[in-house]
Amino acid sequence: MSPAMALKPETKEEDDTVQLESQYQKGVKHLCDSGINQVPNKYIWPVSDRPNVNDGEQKEFKKNLKLPIIDFSELQGSNRPQVLESLANACEQYGFFQLINHGIPSDVISSMIDVGTRFFELPMEEREKYMSSDMRSPVRYGTSFNQNKDSVFCWRDFLKLMCHPMSDVLLHWPSSPVDFRKSAVTYAKETKHLFLMLIEAILESLGLVGTTEEKKTEEEDDILKEFQDGSQLMVVNCYPACPEPNLTLGMPPHSDYGCLTLLLQDEVEGLQIQFQDKWVTVEPIANSFVVNVGDHLEIFSNGKYKSVLHRVSVNSMKSRLSVASLHALPLDSVVKPSPKLINEANPRRYMDTDFYSFLDYISSCEPKRKNFLDSRKMG
Numbered sequence: 418m419s420p421a422m423a424l425k426p427e428t429k430e431e432d433d434t435v436q437l438e439s440q441y442q443k444g445v446k447h448l449c450d451s452g453i454n455q456v457p458n459k460y461i462w463p464v465s466d467r468p469n470v471n472d473g474e475q476k477e478f479k480k481n482l483k484l485p486i487i488d489f490s491e492l493q494g495s496n497r498p499q500v501l502e503s504l505a506n507a508c509e510q511y512g513f514f515q516l517i518n519h520g521i522p523s524d525v526i527s528s529m530i531d532v533g534t535r536f537f538e539l540p541m542e543e544r545e546k547y548m549s550s551d552m553r554s555p556v557r558y559g560t561s562f563n564q565n566k567d568s569v570f571c572w573r574d575f576l577k578l579m580c581h582p583m584s585d586v587l588l589h590w591p592s593s594p595v596d597f598r599k600s601a602v603t604y605a606k607e608t609k610h611l612f613l614m615l616i617e618a619i620l621e622s623l624g625l626v627g628t629t630e631e632k633k634t635e636e637e638d639d640i641l642k643e644f645q646d647g648s649q650l651m652v653v654n655c656y657p658a659c660p661e662p663n664l665t666l667g668m669p670p671h672s673d674y675g676c677l678t679l680l681l682q683d684e685v686e687g688l689q690i691q692f693q694d695k696w697v698t699v700e701p702i703a704n705s706f707v708v709n710v711g712d713h714l715e716i717f718s719n720g721k722y723k724s725v726l727h728r729v730s731v732n733s734m735k736s737r738l739s740v741a742s743l744h745a746l747p748l749d750s751v752v753k754p755s756p757k758l759i760n761e762a763n764p765r766r767y768m769d770t771d772f773y774s775f776l777d778y779i780s781s782c783e784p785k786r787k788n789f790l791d792s793r794k795m796g
């Protein structure tokens with residue numbers, strides 16, 4: 418018997434299952450466009466993982482929590498030392514903050530949201546040109562978290578764009594909508610520039626580079642140069658409105674692999690972060706970024722700054738779009754705790770790692786919480 422014949426479904430039930438599975442692989446937008454009023458079993462999460470468990474308590478808590486707000490314009494002025502302190506506090510206590518007055522023009526932001534939205538409205542035949550299971554592909558359209566491994570699917574479709582080096586990757590980016598590349602390149606360059614200024618401030622807050630007025634040492638210049646040459650991955654996430662949002666998740670609890678993520682979300686809420694063992698919702702602030710510490714920064718800071726679990730809930734009323742810009746060191750750089758942050762009182766807490774080991778790790782297992790970071794912990 419040929420392998421193709423061996424795989425052929427034998428009963429009508431098996432045939433239906435195969436057909437459904439291939440539908441699910443095309444994504445949630447496609448599923449919703451085909452008209453559904455119930456969440457298929459494939460997307461139903463175990464009760465303990467669903468959003469809104471302990472509903473009453475959660476709502477009470479949500480009202481009281483505010484993410485720290487960092488005013489980027491203040492960071493450039495005479496208040497820099499105080500803002501650096503707030504920044505350090507946010508990275509230690511929350512792993513997250515909202516960044517306002519960041520200087521990226523609002524039309525750059527609205528154009529990115531606009532082309533991202535129109536990309537997901539393209540016919541399936543156009544979107545599926547970019548489907549790939551190769552984690553290293555410069556462009557990747559897909560669904561769920563890791564659609565080749567997930568047993569339960571997430572209510573999310575995504576477009577992942579590698580941004581570095583731009584001259585090599587740009588030709589692979591979607592050519593439709595016609596203005597996609599122009600808006601996405603401008604947005605990628607602006608966020609990279611903002612990231613570089615933020616990471617310099619973060620290194621300063623850790624005592625690893627001197628103040629902006631001081632001349633940088635060769636060693637400090639080298640760290641900053643490594644970040645300039647670092648990797649950038651942009652993920653455009655689309656979470657269609659869901660008929661039964663309490664049964665599923667847009668994204669499961671995870672932490673981000675890189676150094677810092679700059680997240681742009683539209684006006685629809687959905688991002689939840691873990692704070693003091695509870696899930697709290699981040700309320701979108703127009704024209705701001707939600708910034709979070711990634712695994713590499715937790716390792717680099719030897720555990721001082723926290724890479725915190727976050728997840729996404731969906732809702733029945735509105736589709737939601739977010740654009741995450743993940744910044745890291747160059748793909749082949751070894752990430753390890755900064756020797757300056759290791760001493761007798763604070764011994765080394767993490768093993769060396771690099772981006773390729775992360776990719777191998779996530780393509781070989783179903784991502785469960787923050788396993789990758791845990792796998793790097795010593796002792």
Ligand SMILES: O=C(O)CCC(=O)C(=O)O
Nearest residue numbers: 652654682688729739741
């Ligand atoms: O859509 C969001 O709010 C979060 C997205 C996210 O966590 C990610 O892309 O890693």
